Amino acid sequence: MKDQQYIYKESNLVDSEPNKFDASKLKSEEMIINLGPQHPSTHGVLRLEVLSDGEIIKEVVPHIGYLHRCFEKHAESLPYNQIIPFVDRMDYLAAMNSEHAYAMGVERMLGITDQIPKRVEYIRVLVAELNRIASHLIAVGTFGLDLGAFTPFFWIMRDREHILRLLEWASGARMLYNYIWVGGLFYDLPVGFEQRCREFITYFKPKAIELEQLLVDNKIFIDRTAKVGVLPLNLAINCGATGPMLRGSGLRFDLRKADGYSIYPELDFDIPIGEGKMGAVGDCWDRTWVRVREIHESLNMMQQCLDKLEGDYKRTREFDPQAIVPKKIRPQAQEIYVRAENPKGELGFYFRADGKSDIPFRCKVRACSFVNLSILPELCKGVLIADLIAILGSIDIVLGEVDR
Amino acid sequence: MDNARLIELVRQVAGHAGELKNAIPLTLVIDAATLTQVCERLHKNPEAYFDMLTCITGVDNGTEANTMEVIYHLYSIPFHQSLMLKVIVPRENPEVETLTTIWKSANWLEREVFDMFGIVFKNHPDLRRILMPADWDGNPLRKDYKHEETYRGIKID
Numbered sequence: 001m002k003d004q005q006y007i008y009k010e011s012n013l014v015d016s017e018p019n020k021f022d023a024s025k026l027k028s029e030e031m032i033i034n035l036g037p038q039h040p041s042t043h044g045v046l047r048l049e050v051l052s053d054g055e056i057i058k059e060v061v062p063h064i065g066y067l068h069r070c071f072e073k074h075a076e077s078l079p080y081n082q083i084i085p086f087v088d089r090m091d092y093l094a095a096m097n098s099e100h101a102y103a104m105g106v107e108r109m110l111g112i113t114d115q116i117p118k119r120v121e122y123i124r125v126l127v128a129e130l131n132r133i134a135s136h137l138i139a140v141g142t143f144g145l146d147l148g149a150f151t152p153f154f155w156i157m158r159d160r161e162h163i164l165r166l167l168e169w170a171s172g173a174r175m176l177y178n179y180i181w182v183g184g185l186f187y188d189l190p191v192g193f194e195q196r197c198r199e200f201i202t203y204f205k206p207k208a209i210e211l212e213q214l215l216v217d218n219k220i221f222i223d224r225t226a227k228v229g230v231l232p233l234n235l236a237i238n239c240g241a242t243g244p245m246l247r248g249s250g251l252r253f254d255l256r257k258a259d260g261y262s263i264y265p266e267l268d269f270d271i272p273i274g275e276g277k278m279g280a281v282g283d284c285w286d287r288t289w290v291r292v293r294e295i296h297e298s299l300n301m302m303q304q305c306l307d308k309l310e311g312d313y314k315r316t317r318e319f320d321p322q323a324i325v326p327k328k329i330r331p332q333a334q335e336i337y338v339r340a341e342n343p344k345g346e347l348g349f350y351f352r353a354d355g356k357s358d359i360p361f362r363c364k365v366r367a368c369s370f371v372n373l374s375i376l377p378e379l380c381k382g383v384l385i386a387d388l389i390a391i392l393g394s395i396d397i398v399l400g401e402v403d404r
Numbered sequence: 405m406d407n408a409r410l411i412e413l414v415r416q417v418a419g420h421a422g423e424l425k426n427a428i429p430l431t432l433v434i435d436a437a438t439l440t441q442v443c444e445r446l447h448k449n450p451e452a453y454f455d456m457l458t459c460i461t462g463v464d465n466g467t468e469a470n471t472m473e474v475i476y477h478l479y480s481i482p483f484h485q486s487l488m489l490k491v492i493v494p495r496e497n498p499e500v501e502t503l504t505t506i507w508k509s510a511n512w513l514e515r516e517v518f519d520m521f522g523i524v525f526k527n528h529p530d531l532r533r534i535l536m537p538a539d540w541d542g543n544p545l546r547k548d549y550k551h552e553e554t555y556r557g558i559k560i561d
Contacts, residue, residue, distance in 0.1 A: 018538055020530075065535040072520075073544055108428070237455050237481065240509030251481070258484060334426035337459075337477055337488060348477070350461045366459035366477070374512035403535060 019049050020061045029053050033385070037066050041146045041389045044399030046373075048392075050385065057388055060380040062373060067403040075363035080106050080329040081182055083363065088176040090365065091401040093138050094343045096131035096167070099180040100124055101340035104261060105349040106182045108338055109331035115324050119313040120184055121263045123321075126197070126305040127167060127179065129298040133204075134163040135343035136291045136298075137211075139396040143288060144215050146393040147224050152215040159207050162200050169193065182329060185321035194306050201299055201306075208295050216285075216292055225288065226279035229379045229391035233282065239378060240371045243345030244294070245395065248274040248287035255341035267304050269297045284394035291396070294343075330358050344368040344396055365404055369397040410487065413452055417445045429486035431475075436491045440501045443489070446478065447506050454478040454487065457507035462517040466547045470495050472521060476503070493523060502528040520545040 023032055035041075035048040042048065045066035051059040071090060075083050087102045088095040103124075107113050141156035164174045169190055171179035179186045215221055231241065236249040246253055254271045256264040272293035274286030309315075333355030339348040345368025352362040372395050379391050407430050414421045418438040424431035434442055446454040459477040476489040491500055502525040503510040514525045515534040522543040525531060533540065542549055552560055 020532070065533075065537070068535045070544065076545075235508075238508050240456060240458060240507070240513075253481060332426065334428075335424065335431065335488075336428045337486070339458075346458065348459055350459065350475070350477070352463065362461070362463050364459070364461040370512065370516075371509055374509065378508070 017047070017063050017065075021049065021051050021059070026051075030058065035388075037063075041393065043142065043392070043397055044402075046397070046399055046402070048388070050388065052385060055384050057380050057383055057385060060377050060388065062376055064370075064373070064399070064402050067399045069404065071404040072362075072364060075360060077359060079358040080360065083360075084181065085176065085178050088178060089400060090367065090404055091135075091342060091344065091347070091369070091398050092175055093398055094131050094135040095175060095177050096124075096128045096180065097135075097340070097342045098347060099177065100128045100262070101338065101342065101347045102349060103180050103182050104340060105336065105338035105351060106329065106331070109334060109336055109351060109353060110183075110326065110329065112183060112324060112326070116183070117313075117319070117321075117323070118263070119309065119315075119319060120321055122305050122308050122313055123185060123189055124180055125263055125267070126302055126309065127170065127177075129301050129305070130163055130167060130197075132343045133295050133298050134160050136295050137163075139291055139343070140211070140215065140288055143393040143396070144221070146389050147221060149215060149218070149221065152211060155207070155211060155214070159204060159211075162203070166193070166197060166200060169196075181322070181325055183325040184323065188315065188319060188321050189309075191315075194310050197302065197306055201303060205296075205299060208292070208299070212292050216289055222278050222285060224386075224390055225284035225394065227283050228387050229284045229383070229394060230280045231282040231375065231379060235378065236282065236375075239375045241345070241375055242368055242371070243342065244287050244290045245345065245372050245375070247271065248290045249282035250274050250276075250286075255339060255346060259339070261340060267301050269301050272297065284390050287394045287396075328358060331355070339366070342368055344398065344401070345372055367401045367404060369395075369399075369401040370404075373397050373402055410452065410485070413445065413449065414442055414489075417442045424490065427488065429488060431488040431490055433490045433492065436493055436500050439489070439491055440503070440506075443476070443478075443503055443506050446487070452480060452485075453482055454480045454485075456481060457503065457509050457513070460510065460513040460517055462521040462523060462545065464495070464521060464545060464547045467495070472498055472523060474500055474517060474523060498523040499526055500524075501526050504528060519543070522546070 030053055033050040033052055037045040037047040047063040049061040050057055071086055074086055087098045091098050137156040137160045141153040144152040168174045171177040231249050233249045236246050250273050252271050252273050272290050274281050274290055278285045331353040335352045337350045339346050347368055348366030350364040351360050354361045380388050414432055418434040421432040421434050446452045456479045458479050461475040463473040465471045472493050472495055474491045478487045517523050518531055519533045519535055
């Protein structure tokens with residue numbers, strides 16, 4: 001028999017994540033409510049310590065770290081190409097986008113950004129936009145679930161399944177792909193992928209409108225989300241909000257346009273922003289509406305990519321997506337910060353290479369969900385507890401990325 | 405604003421600011437004592453207008469160099485300009501002034517650096533551990549960190 005691993009002592013049962021507020025020092029009308037970490041509306045393992053006066057929230061303190069998997073510590077002991085599977089597991093709902101950002105960063109360090117074949121770039125953007133749709137579908141669907149709308153969640157799961165199958169066909173995995181490599185791709189698209197992708201777009205376009213009509217334009221949904229959790233633009237910028245959070249507050253800012261990385265300058269697309277159609281600019285409804293509009297923009301972008309992939313950069317027998325994948329990745333000594341637009345916001349990688357080894361000296365991730373979640377206490381002062389759930393759902397966090 | 409003007413602006417406040425080679429975007433090394441003034445200037449000055457603090461990175465240079473670094477990634481939305489400000493602190497009792505008074509996003513980002521490196525941010529409103537449990541010993545991202553054998557009687561494999 002193996003040694004006994006767990007020793008049950010009283011001192012081992014001490015609270016390792018204590019509350020910020022002391023229950024014995026509360027005023028008579030105040031109370032502490034604990035939400036999570038196992039709670040369906042917290043989207044994972046997030047614990048919210050709520051100091052409330054009846055139904056009114058005085059203060060929210062998020063406790064995170066339950067899903068901390070030491071990404072940055074692992075990255076300091078792994079070669080650059082072996083970090084990619086770990087990058088997948090941060091934002092597991094948008095792994096392609098994260099891989100794209102990571103690969104771009106390492107390529108910029110190696111100075112091979114210009115050598116990447118156009119077909120590789122177009123495939124990268126195609127799969128990244130496909131993944132962006134899947135991520136936004138989950139965001140919108142689970143938001144509806146939080147507010148009590150059950151049907152849209154089933155509809156988005158049905159449609160998302162098509163995306164997952166397409167990506168599985170290309171990469172072999174349903175969610176954690178390891179498809180975009182430094183300097184290229186794992187493999188070219190399978191034969192017939194472009195055709196099936198077009199079929200998906202034809203199928204999905206009316207479904208996206210249907211989803212909009214069913215959920216976003218629904219009277220109950222509007223009542224629950226309009227004028228709730230209003231995030232003014234100056235506060236959003238000061239708090240470091242990015243992605244749909246920032247655009248929902250009315251700033252037309254998208255890194256795909258602002259930085260113009262990869263082949264995004266060659267694509268024609270709009271940046272939807274919150275306009276306060278149902279209430280105030282920057283409320284929960286605006287953020288959701290921005291996501292729904294972005295789904296349509298992503299579909300447009302995919303169509304343009306497919307045109308190119310079947311036209312100028314079509315599949316040839318000689319095309320090798322791994323042609324310039326470096327055998328050994330050893331960048332010169334340097335420091336670099338690279339960023340890209342993920343479905344949830346700006347994903348940034350900071351690398352430091354010492355020039356002597358294949359492993360990064362330091363690899364830091366700027367996680368969009370982490371910074372976006374830090375705005376929650378600002379948004380939740382003086383709102384009802386039911387609105388807290390709505391605000392949290394509209395931020396669209398993935399705990400894998402918050403905790404890394 | 406071009407880089408030369410930006411460096412000049414920082415040097416007016418910081419006295420000296422070394423530009424780092426082999427770094428993208430522009431990176432300036434400044435004294436920890438002048439950090440708050442520099443950031444206030446960069447935030448308020450209509451020429452620079454760095455309205456967003458995107459990220460704060462801590463770096464441990466190891467026991468040989470015996471220094472640690474805090475890197476602030478700033479971004480100006482209207483001018484589309486990025487800047488990294490670097491502050492070098494000793495490994496024993498490292499202290500930096502907080503930037504929460506200027507950018508609210510500094511709150512959690514500084515807590516993360518405090519958690520992982522043990523760098524104390526003075527005057528921070530709520531400096532607690534954020535990712536690790538509150539009773540964890542040591543700062544995991546330091547280069548000389550030793551893995552624990554057990555945590556509360558539970559063996560760590």
